[in-house]
Amino acid sequence: MDEKHKSRQATLPPSPNERPTLKTIAFMTGLGITTVSRALKDAPDIGAETKERVRLIAAQVGYHPNRAGVRLRTGKTNVISLILNLEEEFIGLTSPMVIGVSEILATTQYHLVITPYSGHSDPLDPVRYVLDTGAADGVIISRTEPKDPRVALMMERNFPFGTHGRTEMGLVHPYHDFDNERFAYDAVRMLVERGRRRIMLLQPPRSLTYHIHMRTGFERGLRDFGAASVPFNTVDLDNSLADIRAACEAVMRAPDAPDGAISGSGGGAVALVAGIEAAGLKLGHDIDIVSKQSNDFLQWLRPEVITLREDFRLAGRELAKAVIARIEGRPASELQTLSFPVLQN
Amino acid sequence: MDEKHKSRQATLPPSPNERPTLKTIAFMTGLGITTVSRALKDAPDIGAETKERVRLIAAQVGYHPNRAGVRLRTGKTNVISLILNLEEEFIGLTSPMVIGVSEILATTQYHLVITPYSGHSDPLDPVRYVLDTGAADGVIISRTEPKDPRVALMMERNFPFGTHGRTEMGLVHPYHDFDNERFAYDAVRMLVERGRRRIMLLQPPRSLTYHIHMRTGFERGLRDFGAASVPFNTVDLDNSLADIRAACEAVMRAPDAPDGAISGSGGGAVALVAGIEAAGLKLGHDIDIVSKQSNDFLQWLRPEVITLREDFRLAGRELAKAVIARIEGRPASELQTLSFPVLQN
DNA sequence: CTCAAAATCTGTAACGATACAGTTCTCTTG
DNA sequence: CAAGAGAACTGTATCGTTACAGATTTTGAG
Numbered sequence: 001m002d003e004k005h006k007s008r009q010a011t012l013p014p015s016p017n018e019r020p021t022l023k024t025i026a027f028m029t030g031l032g033i034t035t036v037s038r039a040l041k042d043a044p045d046i047g048a049e050t051k052e053r054v055r056l057i058a059a060q061v062g063y064h065p066n067r068a069g070v071r072l073r074t075g076k077t078n079v080i081s082l083i084l085n086l087e088e089e090f091i092g093l094t095s096p097m098v099i100g101v102s103e104i105l106a107t108t109q110y111h112l113v114i115t116p117y118s119g120h121s122d123p124l125d126p127v128r129y130v131l132d133t134g135a136a137d138g139v140i141i142s143r144t145e146p147k148d149p150r151v152a153l154m155m156e157r158n159f160p161f162g163t164h165g166r167t168e169m170g171l172v173h174p175y176h177d178f179d180n181e182r183f184a185y186d187a188v189r190m191l192v193e194r195g196r197r198r199i200m201l202l203q204p205p206r207s208l209t210y211h212i213h214m215r216t217g218f219e220r221g222l223r224d225f226g227a228a229s230v231p232f233n234t235v236d237l238d239n240s241l242a243d244i245r246a247a248c249e250a251v252m253r254a255p256d257a258p259d260g261a262i263s264g265s266g267g268g269a270v271a272l273v274a275g276i277e278a279a280g281l282k283l284g285h286d287i288d289i290v291s292k293q294s295n296d297f298l299q300w301l302r303p304e305v306i307t308l309r310e311d312f313r314l315a316g317r318e319l320a321k322a323v324i325a326r327i328e329g330r331p332a333s334e335l336q337t338l339s340f341p342v343l344q345n
Numbered sequence: 346m347d348e349k350h351k352s353r354q355a356t357l358p359p360s361p362n363e364r365p366t367l368k369t370i371a372f373m374t375g376l377g378i379t380t381v382s383r384a385l386k387d388a389p390d391i392g393a394e395t396k397e398r399v400r401l402i403a404a405q406v407g408y409h410p411n412r413a414g415v416r417l418r419t420g421k422t423n424v425i426s427l428i429l430n431l432e433e434e435f436i437g438l439t440s441p442m443v444i445g446v447s448e449i450l451a452t453t454q455y456h457l458v459i460t461p462y463s464g465h466s467d468p469l470d471p472v473r474y475v476l477d478t479g480a481a482d483g484v485i486i487s488r489t490e491p492k493d494p495r496v497a498l499m500m501e502r503n504f505p506f507g508t509h510g511r512t513e514m515g516l517v518h519p520y521h522d523f524d525n526e527r528f529a530y531d532a533v534r535m536l537v538e539r540g541r542r543r544i545m546l547l548q549p550p551r552s553l554t555y556h557i558h559m560r561t562g563f564e565r566g567l568r569d570f571g572a573a574s575v576p577f578n579t580v581d582l583d584n585s586l587a588d589i590r591a592a593c594e595a596v597m598r599a600p601d602a603p604d605g606a607i608s609g610s611g612g613g614a615v616a617l618v619a620g621i622e623a624a625g626l627k628l629g630h631d632i633d634i635v636s637k638q639s640n641d642f643l644q645w646l647r648p649e650v651i652t653l654r655e656d657f658r659l660a661g662r663e664l665a666k667a668v669i670a671r672i673e674g675r676p677a678s679e680l681q682t683l684s685f686p687v688l689q690n
Numbered sequence: 691c692t693c694a695a696a697a698t699c700t701g702t703a704a705c706g707a708t709a710c711a712g713t714t715c716t717c718t719t720g
Numbered sequence: 721c722a723a724g725a726g727a728a729c730t731g732t733a734t735c736g737t738t739a740c741a742g743a744t745t746t747t748g749a750g
Contacts, residue, residue, distance in 0.1 A: 019479065021706055032730045037708060047728060064478045068416035069706030072735045077413075086444055095440035099431055102461035111480070112459045116447040133409045134364065135456070241641055267642070274645040296586055297612070300619040301646040366736055377700040382738060392698060414736030417705045 020061040028057050040065075078109050080323055081136035083126045085143060087119030097164070100316020101140065108324060110137075124149055131157055138323040140164070144175070146209045160326040162319040162335070165209050174322040174335035178310045180210045180264070181217035183341045187262040187290035188221025190306055194288050196260030200232040200251060202244065202268045211236075214264055230258040237264050241271040248275025252287075259287050266293035266307070273302055292341070299344055308341035315339070365406040373402050385410075423454050425668055426481035428471045430488060432464030442509070445661020446485065453669060455482075469494055476502055483668040485509070489520070491554045505671040507664040507680070510554050519667040519680035523655045525555045525609070526562035528686045532607040532635035533566025535651055539633050541605030545577040545596060547589065547613045556581075559609055575603040582609050586616040593620025597632075604632050611638035611652070618647055637686070644689055653686035660684070 018024075026033045031050065039046045039054035040063075057063075071077050082101055088094055098114070105112050113136060115126045123143070127150045130136050137160065141150055144165030154161045155171050162174040184201070191199055201218050204211040222229055235247040251257060252275060261276075263269035269291030273283060281287055284304035291298060293307040322335040363369075371378045376395065384391045384399035385408075402408075416422050427446055433439060443459070450457050458481060460471045468488070472495045475481050482505065486495055489510030499506045500516050507519040529546070536544055546563050549556040567574055580592040596602060597620060606621075608614035614636030618628060626632055629649035636643060638652040667680040 019477070022708095023706080033706090034708080034730055034732095035728085037706095038729090041708095045728060050728080062477060066417070066706050067478070067480070068413045068422075069735095070708080071413035072411070072417050072705090072737090073707045073709085075735085084444075084447065086448060094443065098439065098443060098459060099429075099461075102429065102459055103431060106461050106463075112461075114443060114447055114457045114459065116444075116451050118451075132364070132407060133412070135412070241645070245645070270642050270645050297615050297642055298646075300586070300590070300615050301643075367738095368736080378736090379700055379702095379738080380698085382736095383699090386738090390698060395698080411736050414705095415738080417707090417735090418737045418739085420705080 019066075020058075020063045021066060022063075024061060025054060025057050025063060028061070029053055075134065077134065077137050079111050079113050079136040080105060080138045080140065080320065081113045081115045081126075081130050082140045083115045083117065083123075083130075083142075085119060085123070086116050088143070096312035097142075097316040100313035100318075101320040102316075103313075104317050104320035104324075110324065115139075124153065127153060131159060138162075138327050140319045140323060144209050145207055146212065148209075160323055162322040162326065164315055164319060166213075167209060168212075172332045172336075174319075174326050174332050176315050176318040176322065176337045176339070177210070178315070179338050179340050180204075180213040181220075183292060183308055183310075184214045184217030184262060185221040185224075186217075186308065186341060187306075188218060188227060188260075189225050190290055191260035191262070191288055192221075192225040192227050194260075196288055197227045198230050198256065198258045199227050199260040199262065200230040200258040202232060202248075202261065202263045202265075202272060203236055204264050205236045205238045210264075218262065227260070230256070232258075237268050241267060241274075244268055244271035245275040245278070248272045249278045252276055252279035252281055257281075257287075261287060261289045263289060263291040266291055266298050269293070269298055269305055269307075273305065293344065307344040309344050310341065311339060364411075365403075365408045366411060367408075369406060370399060370402050370408060373406070374398055420479065422479065422482050423456060424458050424481040425450060425455050425483045425485065425665065426458045426460045426471075426475050427485045428460045428462065428468075428475075428487075430464060430468070431461050433488070441657035442487075442661040445658035445663075446665045447661075448658075449662050449665035449669075455669065460484075469498065472498060476504060483507075483672050485664045485668060489554050490552055491557065493554075505668055507667040507671065509660055509664060511558075512554060513557075517677045517681075519664075519671050519677050521660050521663040521667065521682045521684070522555070523660070524683050524685050525549075525558040526565075528637060528653055528655075529559045529562030529607060530566040530569075531562075531653065531686060532651075533563060533572060534570050535635055536605035536607070536633055537566075537570040537572050539605075541633055542572045543575050543601065543603045544572050544605040544607065545575040545603040547577060547593075547606065547608045547610075547617060548581055549609050550581045550583045555609075563607065572605070575601070577603075582613050586612060586619075589613055589616035590620040590623070593617050594623045597621055597624035597626055602626075602632075606632060606634045608634065608636040611636055611643050614638070614643055614650055614652075618650065638689065652689040654689050655686065656684060 022033045022036045025036045029036065035046060036054055039051045040058060042051065067078060082098065084094060102112055115130060117123060117126045127139065130139055139161040141161065142164035144163045144167055146168040148167050151163060151167050151169065151171060151173060155173060164176060166175050166177050188199060203214055232251055235244050248271065261272050263272055269289055272289060276283060276287055283302060288306065290306045290308065292310050298305055299307055318337050325335050326332060367378045367381045370381045374381065380391060381399055384396045385403060387396065412423060427443065429439060447457055460475060462468060462471045472484065475484055484499065484506040486506065487509035489508045489512055491513040493512050496508060496512050496514065496516060496518060500518060509521060511520050511522050533544060548559055577596055580589050593616065606617050608617055614634055617634060621628060621632055628634065628647060633651065635651045635653065637655050643650055644652055663682050670680050671677060
C-alpha cells in the first residue's frame with residue numbers, strides 16, 4: 001500500500017446532503033476543481049464538451065457559487081447598497097425607489113442591501129461604513145447636495161455609485177434626476193394660464209441641490225409669464241405635514257394671500273390643500289395648485305389639483321442600471337439621465 | 346542563519362493601506378491570530394489585560410471583522426432577508442415596513458437584504474432561493490396564507506423566519522399581525538352607531554389569511570349590531586384602484602345601495618370615495634366609510650372617513666425582533682405579537 | 691521541591707472560490 | 721523524428737475567520 005503524495009484535489013465524495021460546491025461537481029465529473037471553476041466561467045482553455053458536461057451537472061445538482069467564497073477570494077460582494085434616510089419615509093418616495101432598484105437587480109447577480117441612517121446622524125456615516133468594510137460593490141444615495149461630501153469621498157476612492165439628484169462640484173458621476181427646474185417652470189405657466197398671478201412655492205430644503213433647480217425654474221417662470229412670488233419660507237418639504245398645513249393656513253389668512261401654489265411633493269400638496277381649506281378658501285376657485293405626485297391618491301380626491309408625475313420607480317431602475325454599468329467600467333459621463341414631468345391625465 | 350521551520354502565525358507586517366484584519370492586530374500586539382480572535386470574542390481563556398490591549402488596538406485601527414471570512418467559516422451570514430412582492434407597492438405598506446425592519450437591524454450586526462419576486466411568479470421561489478443558497482440567517486415574509494407552503498417549507502428545514510400575518514396549519518411560528526377581526530368588528534359597530542345598516546366590505550383577496558379574519562369580524566359585527574351585508578365581491582384589495590372605483594360606483598348606482606362601507610386599506614378607501622362621489626352620493630350624508638389607514642393623507646382630504654390606524658412600521662420592528670430572537674434560539678411561541686386598531690384623532 | 695491543575699496562549703486545518711504557475715498530451719513543422 | 725506550439729487540464733496558495741487540539745507557563749497543594 002503505497003501512500004501517494006500527490007493526491008487528487010477532490011478525493012473524498014462530498015456528503016450528499018450538503019449544498020453542492022465545485023468539489024461536488026469535480027467529484028461527479030472526475031475533473032479537477034479548478035477545471036470545473038473555469039468551465040463554469042466559460043474560460044477559453046477548457047474544452048467545449050467538458051464545459052457542456054460541467055454545465056449540465058451543475059444545473060442538475062442546482063449548483064450556486066458560494067457567495068462568501070467568491071467574496072473572500074475576489075473581494076467582489078455582488079451587493080448594491082441603497083442608503084436610506086429613515087426619516088424620509090413620509091415623503092412616500094422610498095417604496096417605489098426600492099421596488100425599482102429591486103426590479104433591475106433581480107435580473108442580475110446583485111443583491112440589494114438597505115443601509116439606513118437616522119435623520120439626525122451624519123449622512124457620511126453609512127457611506128464610510130460601506131467604504132471601510134467593503135460591504136458593497138456600489139452605492140445609491142439620495143438627498144444629494146450641491147457640494148456633497150459623500151460624492152467627493154466616493155469619487156476620491158474611485159468607488160462606483162449613483163446619486164438621485166445632481167451635484168455642482170465639477171465632478172462627473174452617474175446620476176438620475178427629475179427635471180425640477182422644468183417642473184417649476186411649467187407649473188408657473190399652468191397657473192398663469194389659469195389667471196393666477198401671486199404664487200407661492202413649497203420648496204425642498206435649502207441644502208439639497210434640487211432646491212436650487214426648483215427655485216430657478218420658479219423664478220424664470222415668474223419672469224417669463226409675468227407673475228409674482230409670495231414668500232413661503234417658514235417651512236419646506238422636510239417639515240411635518242402638520243407644520244406645512246399650519247404655515248399654509250397662516251399665509252392664506254394674511255393679506256395679499258397667494259392665488260396659486262406649487263408643491264414639490266404630493267404629500268406637501270395634501271398639507272397645502274388642508275391649509276387652504278382650513279382658511280376657508282376653495283380650491284380651483286380662490287386658488288389653484290400644481291403638485292408633483294407619484295401616486296394617484298391626490299388625483300382621486302382633489303381633481304382640482306394639477307399634478308405632474310415624477311416616476312420614482314423609474315428613478316430606482318435607472319440608478320440601479322447606472323451603478324452596475326459603472327461597476328463594469330462604463331464611463332460616468334454616459335450614465336447620467338434626466339426624467340421629465342408628465343401631466344397626469 | 347538557521348531556517349526555523351516553526352514560524353510565527355503572523356510574521357509579515359500587513360501592508361498599511363489595506364483594511365485591518367486579525368493579522369494586523371496580531372502583528373501590532375505581538376500575539377497570535379487565534380488569540381486576537383478569541384480576545385475580541387471575550388473568550389474565557391484569554392487574560393483580562395490581553396483582552397483590553399487587543400480591544401484598544403482594534404478600536405484604534407478601526408477593525409471590522411471581514412463578513413466573508415466569518416460567513417465562509419461559520420456559515421453565519423448576518424443577513425435578514427425581507428421578501429417583497431414587487432406588485433404590492435401600491436398598497437403603500439412596503440415602505441414603512443422596510444423602515445421599521447431597518448430601524449431594528451441598525452442596532453445589530455444584521456444587514457437587511459431585499460429579496461423580490463414578481464407578482465405572477467411562485468412566492469415559494471424566493472424562499473427556496475434563500476434556503477438553497479444560504480443567503481440569509483432569517484427571513485420575513487408577508488401576504489401570509491392559511492396553509493402557507495413557505496411556512497411549511499421553512500418549518501421543515503428548521504429555518505428562522507417571521508410572518509406578517511398568521512397561518513392556520515397548527516404550526517407554531519413567529520408572527521406579527523394586526524387584529525383585522527377586531528378592526529372589521531369595530532368598523533361595523535361604528536357604522537351602526539351612525540345609523541348605517543347596509544354595509545359593504547372591500548376585503549383582502551380570498552387567498553390571504555387576513556381575509557378570513559376580516560370576514561369573521563365583519564360578520565360577527567353584522568350579527569351583534571344588527572346590520573346587513575351588501576355584496577361587493579367583484580373586486581378585492583389586490584385589484585387596481587381604478588377597478589375598485591368602478592366596481593364601487595356600480596354598486597352605488599344599483600338598487601339597495603349600501604349606506605356604509607369598510608375598506609381594508611387606505612388606498613382602497615380612496616378608490617371607494619371616488620366611486621361613491623362619481624355616483625353622485627355624499628360622504629357622511631348618504632354613506633359613511635371606515636377605513637384602515639397608515640398615513641395621514643386620507644384624514645386630511647376626507648375627514649368624514651373614519652380611519653383606524655395600522656402601524657406598518659411597528660410591524661417591521663416587531664418582525665425584525667422576532668426573527669433575530671428566533672435565530673438566537675428563543676421559542677417561537679414567545680414571538681407572536683398582535684397589534685390593535687387605533688382610532689385616528 | 692515536585693507535580694498536577696489551571697491559566698494563557700498558539701499553530702494547523704478548513705470553509706469555497708480563484709489566480710497563477712505549472713503539467714500532460716497531441717499536433718505541427720521543418 | 722525532434723522540437724516547439726497549442727490545447728486541455730490540474731495542484732498549490734490564498735482570501736479572513738474560527739474550531740480544535742495542543743503548547744507553555746504559572747500556581748498551588750502536599
